[in-house]
Amino acid sequence: MTTHLNVTTHSFTDCKAQATALAERVAERLRHGLVERGHAVLAVSGGSTPKDFFDRLSREQLDWARVQVTLVDERWVPDTDERSNARLVKARLLQHAAAAAPFVPLYTGDATPEAGLAAATARIEALPLPFDAVVLGMGDDGHAASFFPGGDHLAEALDPDGHARVLPMRAPGAGEPRITLTLPTLLETRALYLLVAGEKKRDLLADARLGLGAAQHYPVRAVLAQQRVPVAVYWCP
C-alpha cells in the first residue's frame, strides 16, 4: 500500500482479488451506513472494469432493500442499449442479494440530457446524501465519471464550489451525449474509490498525480488533487 498526499493505492497481483477486496470494503461502508443511519447510498461507474466487482458485491449479505444505488454518470441511451450503464448495473450488480436494492437511474427518457437534466437532478437531490461510497473508474484519456477532456461542461463540472449537482456532457471522446454527477456532488461521500486495471492506467495515474506531460490536462487530476475526501485507488494488472 502506498500513500501520496490524499491518495492511497492498493495494488493487487490479480484482478479477482482486487474485485473481492473492494467489494468487501464497500459492503463494510454500506453496513456501517445501515447501522448508523438506517439507510445507505452507493454511486457506481459503468465501463468494463467494474464487472467482477459488481458480481462480488451483489453477493454480499446486507439489507440491500435499504441501500439506494445510483450511477456517477450515464450515456444518454435507454437501458435496452448495450452502452447503457443502467443496463450493466442491473445485469451485474442488482442480482443475488443486491436484487433488493432500489435503483435510481440518471437517464430519463427525454430526447437529450439537457432536456432530462432537471428530472435527473431532482432524483439525486432526493437521495439522503452524503453517499456512503462512490466508485469511479478511469478511461485511457484520463476521464473519470463523464469528466472528458474537451467536454462542453467540463470546467463547470469540476468546479469544487459549483452548485450544479448534475450536468450534461458532450465531448469528442465520449461517444453519445452523457449526463454526470459533478465533482462536488461526487465528493459528498464518506468514501471514494477509484477502480482501475492495467499498466497503462497505472502509469497514466502516476503521470496525472505529478502533472507530467499530457497528463497535466487529464480531468482525473481534479479528483486526485482535491483535499475534501481521501481517494483509495484499487489497481490490478
Ligand SMILES: O=C(O)[C@H](O)[C@@H](O)[C@H](O)[C@H](O)COP(=O)(O)O
Ligand atoms: O460510463 C462510463 O464509461 C464510466 O462511468 C466511465 O467514467 C468509466 O469509468 C471509464 O470510461 C472507464 O471505463 P473502462 O472501465 O471501460 O475502462
